[in-house]
Structures are given as C-alpha cells and as structure tokens.
Amino acid sequence: MDNSNIHQQGDCWEDKAWNLLSKVRQQSPLIQCITNFVSMDIVANTLLSAGASPAMIHAVDEICEFTPVVHALCINVGTLTPEWLPAMKSAAALAAELGKPWVLDPVAAAASSFRLKACLDLIELKPTVIRGNGSEIIALSNASVGHSKGVDSLHTSTDALEAAKSLAQASGSVVAVSGAVDLITDGHRFVGAHNGVPMMQLITATGCSVTALISAFVAVDPSHAFEAAASALSIFGIAGEMGMNLAKGPASLRVHLIDSLYNLNEATVKNRVKITSLP
Numbered sequence: 001m002d003n004s005n006i007h008q009q010g011d012c013w014e015d016k017a018w019n020l021l022s023k024v025r026q027q028s029p030l031i032q033c034i035t036n037f038v039s040m041d042i043v044a045n046t047l048l049s050a051g052a053s054p055a056m057i058h059a060v061d062e063i064c065e066f067t068p069v070v071h072a073l074c075i076n077v078g079t080l081t082p083e084w085l086p087a088m089k090s091a092a093a094l095a096a097e098l099g100k101p102w103v104l105d106p107v108a109a110a111a112s113s114f115r116l117k118a119c120l121d122l123i124e125l126k127p128t129v130i131r132g133n134g135s136e137i138i139a140l141s142n143a144s145v146g147h148s149k150g151v152d153s154l155h156t157s158t159d160a161l162e163a164a165k166s167l168a169q170a171s172g173s174v175v176a177v178s179g180a181v182d183l184i185t186d187g188h189r190f191v192g193a194h195n196g197v198p199m200m201q202l203i204t205a206t207g208c209s210v211t212a213l214i215s216a217f218v219a220v221d222p223s224h225a226f227e228a229a230a231s232a233l234s235i236f237g238i239a240g241e242m243g244m245n246l247a248k249g250p251a252s253l254r255v256h257l258i259d260s261l262y263n264l265n266e267a268t269v270k271n272r273v274k275i276t277s278l279p
C-alpha cells in the first residue's frame with residue numbers, strides 16, 4: 001500500500017519505525033525467548049532477519065545466569081504445560097526486577113482455565129507489552145475463558161478495542177491486538193497499524209513472530225514501548241506485503257516474508273508505514 005499521500009497528524013510514524021528498525025540492526029539486541037515448540041524456528045529466524053539475536057533458553061536452572069544479560073525477554077504460552085511455568089514466572093520476575101523489558105504472547109488464553117490463570121499470573125509480573133489476537137485479549141480483560149478457536153481468534157481486533165483499553169489500564173502494560181488492523185494502546189493513546197496481508201494468518205506462528213519482533217524493538221527503546229510495539233507490527237506487516245508480491249501461497253510467503261524483513265530499506269519503510277491515531 002503506497003503511503004506517500006497519508007498525513008499522520010505530525011506523528012512521523014514512518015521516521016519512528018525506520019529509526020527503531022535501524023537501531024535493532026545496529027545494536028543486535030539479545031532476546032531470550034521462552035516460546036512454544038511450533039514457533040521456535042520462525043521466531044528465531046524473524047529475529048535474525050530483523051538484526052536481533054534470539055536465544056531459546058528456557059530451563060529454570062539457567063534463568064538466574066542468563067536473564068540478567070539479555071536485552072529483552074519474550075514469553076509465549078503456546079504449548080504450555082505445568083513444567084514450563086516456573087521458568088516463565090522466574091524469568092519474568094527477574095526481568096521486571098532488573099528493569100528489563102519483557103513481552104507476553106498469551107496464545108489461546110481463552111481456551112482453558114489453566115492457560116488463562118497462567119497468563120493472568122504472568123501479567124501480575126508486569127509485562128512491558130502484551131500482544132495477542134482479539135479473542136485472547138478479550139479473555140484476559142474479562143479474566144474469563146470464552147469464545148475462541150484454539151490459537152485462532154473468533155474476534156476481529158476492533159471487537160477487542162475496549163478490552164485492550166481496560167487491560168492496558170489495569171495492568172500498566174502496552175496492549176497490542178493483531179488482526180486486519182493491529183490496535184495498540186497504553187490505556188490512553190490508541191493507534192492502528194494498517195500493514196500486512198490476510199495470508200499471514202495461514203502461516204503458523206506469525207503472531208508469535210511479531211510478538212518476538214516487538215521484544216526486539218522494545219529492547220532498543222524500552223522507555224517508548226507504545227511506539228516500539230506499533231512500529232514492530234507495522235514493519236512486520238510491510239515485510240508481509242513485500243513477501244506477498246513474490247509468494248505463491250503460505251509456504252513461499254513464509255520464506256519471502258523473512259527475506260523481505262531482512263531486505264527492508266529506508267525508502268520502502270517510510271513509504272509504506274501506515275500507522276494512524278484512533279479516537
């Protein structure tokens with residue numbers, strides 16, 4: 001989508017997004033990922049393509065040595081079992097204590113009481129950003145399991161607008177809801193990121209990947225988590241748009257999305273970022 005004629009109320013989102021991607025490329029932040037088995041490969045490759053350094057280190061015995069040296073932590077409950085929870089909680093608590101940014105992906109939070117409680121307990125440990133789909137954010141905001149289809153959403157991001165706002169206000173986290181339009185709020189400000197293509201939903205773990213990318217963006221600018229989350233969502237969407245120009249279906253889109261993220265240049269980013277303020 002060509003962005004050259006869109007005015008963004010002086011927000012200069014295209015500059016912010018490009019500056020953050022450039023910082024990730026320059027600084028190559030180390031991102032600890034405690035993530036699900038399905039997503040490990042694409043999450044690591046997304047982070048590497050963006051210039052960050054992923055490490056899937058999740059044994060509870062390693063947290064006290066490793067978490068203190070990372071630049072950000074990404075926790076994803078996608079294939080959660082009771083054995084994984086202590087490491088997640090211990091890493092999140094340590095990151096919060098050390099003032100390091102950490103990001104939560106509440107995969108399928110609406111699907112079971114076990115998952116929902118785990119996510120709500122993790123939110124007590126003050127994630128910098130929570131990124132989920134519409135059904136996940138609604139379940140967290142209502143603190144109740146509900147309407148969902150496993151890891152997929154039965155809600156649009158817009159359905160979750162009020163839920164995102166109250167979750168952000170209650171938790172103090174930036175909340176991002178992905179979908180056709182990605183919504184980002186800190187409880188007071190609201191923006192929509194309008195990049196991406198529908199076929200991204202047909203590649204498993206694209207949601208997990210964009211959550212990890214948010215972790216990398218927050219790592220290089222921890223005091224501007226709202227801007228970092230919106231920029232990462234927009235940049236990932238642009239990589240999807242560029243990849244779609246070359247793809248024949250979901251499998252080749254996966255490859256081309258990662259290549260496109262790696263190859264994004266200033267002109268493409270600044271021309272395509274589409275982030276708008278919402279009332």
Ligand SMILES: Nc1ncnc2c1ncn2[C@@H]1O[C@H](COP(=O)(O)OP(=O)(O)O)[C@@H](O)[C@H]1O
Nearest residue numbers: 133178179180182196197198200201206207210
């Ligand atoms: N209809 C759509 N149009 C454009 N981009 C989309 C659409 N649906 C999802 N995306 C993008 O796909 C990625 C994954 O989002 P989503 O499918 O909502 O997450 P999850 O996989 O966690 O349910 C995000 O970057 C999002 O912006």
Ligand SMILES: Cc1ncsc1CCOP(=O)(O)O
Nearest residue numbers: 036038078151205206207208
């Ligand atoms: C299919 C699946 N099952 C458990 S985790 C997972 C991956 C979910 O990834 P995403 O939320 O990014 O679609």
Ligand SMILES: [Mg+2]
Nearest residue numbers: 107151207208
């Ligand atoms: Mg997901």
